[in-house]
Amino acid sequence: MAEHTIIMQTTLQKLLEEKKYSTLRDILVTMNPADIAAIFDEMEAARLPLLYRLLPKELAADTFVEMEPEAQELLIRGFSDAELKDVLDELFVDDAVDIIEEMPATVVRRILAQAAPEMRTSINEILRYPENSAGSIMTTEYVDLSPTLTVAEAITRIRRTGIDKETIYTCYVIRNRVLMGVVTVKDLLLTSDDDTTIESIMSTNVIAVNTHDDQEEVAQMFSKYDFMALPVVDAENRLVGIITFDDAMDVMEEEATEDIEKMAAIIPSEKPYMSMTPFEIWKNRIPWLMLLMVSATFTGIIISRFESALSKLVILTAFIPMLMDTAGNSGSQASVTIIRGLSLNEIEFSDILQIIWKETRVAVLCGLSLAVACFGKILLVDYLILGSFAEVTMASPFLIIGVICVTLAITVLFAKVVGCTLPLFAKKLGFDPAVMASPFITTIVDALSLLVYFGVASLFLPI
Amino acid sequence: MAEHTIIMQTTLQKLLEEKKYSTLRDILVTMNPADIAAIFDEMEAARLPLLYRLLPKELAADTFVEMEPEAQELLIRGFSDAELKDVLDELFVDDAVDIIEEMPATVVRRILAQAAPEMRTSINEILRYPENSAGSIMTTEYVDLSPTLTVAEAITRIRRTGIDKETIYTCYVIRNRVLMGVVTVKDLLLTSDDDTTIESIMSTNVIAVNTHDDQEEVAQMFSKYDFMALPVVDAENRLVGIITFDDAMDVMEEEATEDIEKMAAIIPSEKPYMSMTPFEIWKNRIPWLMLLMVSATFTGIIISRFESALSKLVILTAFIPMLMDTAGNSGSQASVTIIRGLSLNEIEFSDILQIIWKETRVAVLCGLSLAVACFGKILLVDYLILGSFAEVTMASPFLIIGVICVTLAITVLFAKVVGCTLPLFAKKLGFDPAVMASPFITTIVDALSLLVYFGVASLFLPI
Numbered sequence: 001m002a003e004h005t006i007i008m009q010t011t012l013q014k015l016l017e018e019k020k021y022s023t024l025r026d027i028l029v030t031m032n033p034a035d036i037a038a039i040f041d042e043m044e045a046a047r048l049p050l051l052y053r054l055l056p057k058e059l060a061a062d063t064f065v066e067m068e069p070e071a072q073e074l075l076i077r078g079f080s081d082a083e084l085k086d087v088l089d090e091l092f093v094d095d096a097v098d099i100i101e102e103m104p105a106t107v108v109r110r111i112l113a114q115a116a117p118e119m120r121t122s123i124n125e126i127l128r129y130p131e132n133s134a135g136s137i138m139t140t141e142y143v144d145l146s147p148t149l150t151v152a153e154a155i156t157r158i159r160r161t162g163i164d165k166e167t168i169y170t171c172y173v174i175r176n177r178v179l180m181g182v183v184t185v186k187d188l189l190l191t192s193d194d195d196t197t198i199e200s201i202m203s204t205n206v207i208a209v210n211t212h213d214d215q216e217e218v219a220q221m222f223s224k225y226d227f228m229a230l231p232v233v234d235a236e237n238r239l240v241g242i243i244t245f246d247d248a249m250d251v252m253e254e255e256a257t258e259d260i261e262k263m264a265a266i267i268p269s270e271k272p273y274m275s276m277t278p279f280e281i282w283k284n285r286i287p288w289l290m291l292l293m294v295s296a297t298f299t300g301i302i303i304s305r306f307e308s309a310l311s312k313l314v315i316l317t318a319f320i321p322m323l324m325d326t327a328g329n330s331g332s333q334a335s336v337t338i339i340r341g342l343s344l345n346e347i348e349f350s351d352i353l354q355i356i357w358k359e360t361r362v363a364v365l366c367g368l369s370l371a372v373a374c375f376g377k378i379l380l381v382d383y384l385i386l387g388s389f390a391e392v393t394m395a396s397p398f399l400i401i402g403v404i405c406v407t408l409a410i411t412v413l414f415a416k417v418v419g420c421t422l423p424l425f426a427k428k429l430g431f432d433p434a435v436m437a438s439p440f441i442t443t444i445v446d447a448l449s450l451l452v453y454f455g456v457a458s459l460f461l462p463i
Numbered sequence: 464m465a466e467h468t469i470i471m472q473t474t475l476q477k478l479l480e481e482k483k484y485s486t487l488r489d490i491l492v493t494m495n496p497a498d499i500a501a502i503f504d505e506m507e508a509a510r511l512p513l514l515y516r517l518l519p520k521e522l523a524a525d526t527f528v529e530m531e532p533e534a535q536e537l538l539i540r541g542f543s544d545a546e547l548k549d550v551l552d553e554l555f556v557d558d559a560v561d562i563i564e565e566m567p568a569t570v571v572r573r574i575l576a577q578a579a580p581e582m583r584t585s586i587n588e589i590l591r592y593p594e595n596s597a598g599s600i601m602t603t604e605y606v607d608l609s610p611t612l613t614v615a616e617a618i619t620r621i622r623r624t625g626i627d628k629e630t631i632y633t634c635y636v637i638r639n640r641v642l643m644g645v646v647t648v649k650d651l652l653l654t655s656d657d658d659t660t661i662e663s664i665m666s667t668n669v670i671a672v673n674t675h676d677d678q679e680e681v682a683q684m685f686s687k688y689d690f691m692a693l694p695v696v697d698a699e700n701r702l703v704g705i706i707t708f709d710d711a712m713d714v715m716e717e718e719a720t721e722d723i724e725k726m727a728a729i730i731p732s733e734k735p736y737m738s739m740t741p742f743e744i745w746k747n748r749i750p751w752l753m754l755l756m757v758s759a760t761f762t763g764i765i766i767s768r769f770e771s772a773l774s775k776l777v778i779l780t781a782f783i784p785m786l787m788d789t790a791g792n793s794g795s796q797a798s799v800t801i802i803r804g805l806s807l808n809e810i811e812f813s814d815i816l817q818i819i820w821k822e823t824r825v826a827v828l829c830g831l832s833l834a835v836a837c838f839g840k841i842l843l844v845d846y847l848i849l850g851s852f853a854e855v856t857m858a859s860p861f862l863i864i865g866v867i868c869v870t871l872a873i874t875v876l877f878a879k880v881v882g883c884t885l886p887l888f889a890k891k892l893g894f895d896p897a898v899m900a901s902p903f904i905t906t907i908v909d910a911l912s913l914l915v916y917f918g919v920a921s922l923f924l925p926i
Contacts, residue, residue: 030668034687159652168649169632185648186631189622205493223716224497226709228691245708246689252712253686256719257803263723264799264901265792273804274814278824285796286829290836292792293871296785297844303781304851311777318766320780321787321909322759329728329755329902333748336727340720341736351737361741366749373753381760388767408756438727438901439792446784 009039016047025054033059037066049078061090068275069102076107085114092166093122094139094247100127126241134218135211137251138232138241143171145198147180152194158185167244170229173202177238179231182206208233211240215251220345222248259343263336263437265292288439295443302450309454309463315392316457318382319404320450322374324442327411327449330366332438334359334419339433342423349428355420363416367409375405395461407456411449418444472502479510488517496522500529512541524553531738532565539570548577555629556585557602557710563590589704597681598674600714601695601704606634608661610643615657621648630707633692636665640701642694645669671696674703678714683808685711722806726799726900728755751902758906765913772917772926778855779920781845782867783913785837787905790874790912793829795901797822797882802896805886812891818883826879830872838868858924870919874912881907 015024028036028051036055040048040063052075055063064072064087076084088096088111096115100108100123112120122140129135143165145154154171162168171188173181181202191201208231209218221230222245230248232241258268265288269276303310303320310317338355341347347355378401382388389397419441423433457463478487491499491514499518503511503526515538518526527535527550539547551559551574559578563571563586575583585603592598606628608617617634625631634651636644644665654664671694672681684693685708693711695704721731728751732739766773766783773780801818804810810818841864845851852860882904886896920926 032668032670032688034689155652159655162649162653168652185652186625189618189631189648190625192622205495207495223712225495226497226712228708245691245712249686249689249708249712249715252715253719253807256716256723257807260719260723260726260799260803263726264795266796266800272809273800274809274817278821278828281821281825282828282832285793285825286832289789289792289796289829289833293785293789293833293837294840296788297840299784299788300781300845300851301849303784304778304849307777307781310780311774314770314774315767317773317780317783318763318770320783321762321766321913322756324784324787325759325762325902325905325909326752326756328905329752330748332727332901333729333752336723337729337736340723344716344720346735346737354737358741358744362744362748365741365745366752369745369749370752370756374756377757377760382763386764386767388763438795439788442788442791446788450784 008035009042012039012051013043013047016051021054024051028055029059033062034066036063037068041068041071043071045074048074057086058090061087065091065095065099069099070275072099073103073107076103076110081110081114084110088115088119091119092139092141093119093126094137094166097123097126097136129211132215133211134209134213134215134232134243135241137215137218137247138211138243139166139247140241141166142229142231142239142242143168144174144239145171145183147173147175147197147199147202149198150195151188151191151198151201154183154198155188158188166242167229170227170242172231172239172242173198174239179206179208179233179237179239180204182231206231208237208239209243210235216255216343218243219248219251219255223252224345255343259339259434262432262434263339265289265437265439292439292443296446298443298447299450302447302454306450306454309458312463313392313394313400313457313461315388315400316453318388319378320453323404323407323411323449323453324446326370326408327415327445328438328442330363330412331415331419331441331445334362334416335423335437335441338420338423339437342427342433347424349424352421352424355424356417359416359420360413363413366416367412370412371405371409374408375401378404394463399460403453403456403460407449407453410452410456411445414448414452415441415445418448471498472505475502475514476506476510479514484517487514491518492522496525497529499526500531504531504534508537511537520549521553524550528554528558528562532562533738535562536566536570539566539573544573544577547573551578551582554582555602555604556582556589557600557629560586560589560599592674595678596674597672597676597678597695597706598704600678600681600710601674601706602629602710603704604629605692605694605702605705606631607637607702608634608646610636610638610660610662610665612661613657614651614654614659614661614664617646617661618651621651629705630692633690633705635694635702635705636661637702642669642671642696642700642702643667645694669694671700671702672706673698679718679806681706682711682714682718686715687808718806722802722897725895725897726802728752728900728902755902755906759909761906761910762913765910765917769913769917772921775926776855776857776863776920776924778851778863779916781851783916786867786870786874786912786916787909789833789871790878790908791901791905793826793875794878794882794904794908797825797879798886798900798904801883801886802900805890805896810887812887815884815887818887819880822879822883823876826876829879830875833875834868834872837871838864841867857926862923866916866920866923870912870916873915873919874908877911877915878904878908881911 100111126136141164143158158168169185171183172179173183181204183198183202187201207225211232211234229242229244231239232243234240261268267284267287269284338347383397422436426433426436511534563574589599604627606621621631632648634646635642636646644667646661646665650664670688674695674697692705692707694702695706697703724731730747730750732747801810846860885899889896889899
């Protein structure tokens, strides 16, 4: 697909240079807006307005919506007021809001000035909702029906007003703006008697979200109920907008990306990586790096405390990274599993005992098998092949290997239990569980595994 | 929502004990299938069949689809042949396939025996496609139209056959089974002239997927094009099925979970965490733990090589965990960002030079700020407050702190560059980039940071 885009771009560029505008137009109209936008985004800024003006009005608006903010801004700055108005008239309100959120203030003022009064009101209303709330991603263009309409009248109403609606397939039945029920076009088409009233076929078991609900919850409801659209109501159950499945998909993707970034100790950003400056990326990455670096002071202190012990048996130092990494990996396996389960609503805090019990059993299995494998590996590789224990005279090499393996098993157990409980407590206390992932767990587990290591070593070895 | 489920469950249980079946039924019919299924999944096995039989046929089938495989199997085993047939008749083919994939062979045979012959053929066809292919998640119940129909005839056809179709809103125009175009119910309803032919209003710019395309690509197409359904064609462009947005959403969620699991060194599983046994979880976690443990041999060897140097200046050991962790975190930030970008098709291999250049600049910013902060922190905390350098006589404490901070800056640079390039090369070579995440990067970066540490130390310190 990506290479296809590059080829297409070269063709278009050539046609543009040769001024074959009608051929260009013929090609573009066969394409999908998202594909045209991908090509336009890569075009030289100077060529963009000319190319864009070749598109017929509706395709132009659909393409505009799919483009990157940088290219959108460039185009808007080049538009005459009339051209801007034409684009705005074709946009859905939620798309207009998305664009406005990315534009500098001067461009926003121009957009609001050119938008039809009705759209301007809707835009301002949606902009008032907090970021990431259901209200901020909804659109106000839905089909509403009165409960007393007949099926035939409803179909007529849809035919008359449907062209400007984001979806016509789910219609909302309202009385005095209050949401009474939903009826789908499928229901309407499959009702054989045209005189049946909407009231008698509508479904009154309506699942709606509140304007202030979090967008993540909204996306979860789409994935649970398989809805095509979800109504958004205010505190008085009055219908104020709808959210369609395509916007829910975007939210799902965005939220998964956010979770992944948080798990990797990155402060999430809505901007795609390729269009971020190194300074912006630095700003999102440095806070956690700093915090985790400073908290490594604890591991430093622990090692310093055991400095004299370590200087007596330096070979113990060689296994510190392996112990810390294995414990860290074990812990992050558990934490990441729980974090994802919480995100998908598959796990909740009340499952905590069951989870700890399960992770304990997993940890015993993992710890034992790792300890056995580790014993074999050290014996074969480090003792026999590399001869790393040749200069050790203070204690039996087998005792030292034993200490390492026992430490491994214990730290894996600790790591798994810490890894599974921390995200659950974070959730319970209202923090974001995703932050309790690998880097955070690693820092705690590092200190734990050193303490266990030196504790076990002091117990069995003459240090 | 979860608490709401528990309360509902208690109410239902009480009503069930009191044998108030009609009240029970009255409550259940107002509920959404997904919510009923959530409650049923938590019910005692013995009560399940009775409760299930209270549901009206269609709601029963819709609820059945939403239930966990364990509960489904339990119900099927209790069904008479006639009951099983009733459920199957209400199911969509793709849902039936999903259920069959989770059932043991004996149950599968019963299902296939009771399914209508047409459904059986479709099920068998879908089961033939490789796992995770477009063919394996499609359904064969779509509305097809002949190009020569008029709008009025098409609407009549939809009204007649639509009840059994997964979606009626996107209709596929075919001639001799070959896909010619698509037409939506919106197009049909908004066409004012009933005698217009389908051919003249259909969109011929059809985006379709092949039966063997990967489901991840399919999900990406939904998120790119905002489709409600996507046609699936065979090698001869014959329409064989459709995939609807709700299935694409499930795939998106599944693929994100898989990526997250792989990034945490877990072998992905389709089973939810809460229904996996500790042994199953162990099987998914132990392979990477073993591999990463064994590969830590390298860090062990490096430390052993510098044993005598370390024994001269033991304080150097105290900073090994901080250096390794900070480098590991820096590397995984870069790798996870690139892996997610690749998954979302925002990044491709050809961007490699641009990415390395960007990460280099980010690394310089991160490395310098971390080094400065680290210098200050060691000076303040370790030197002044903790007095960790009190016994160091071999070299100036400032020189040692300098060595640590220079190492930090260099390893952050290495980590970021390794972190961003490995996933790109993995993708290029046809491996899964997600495997190149934190644990893998950490192992490489650990060894690198130790080499840099001892290298820089040997250069500037008398060891």
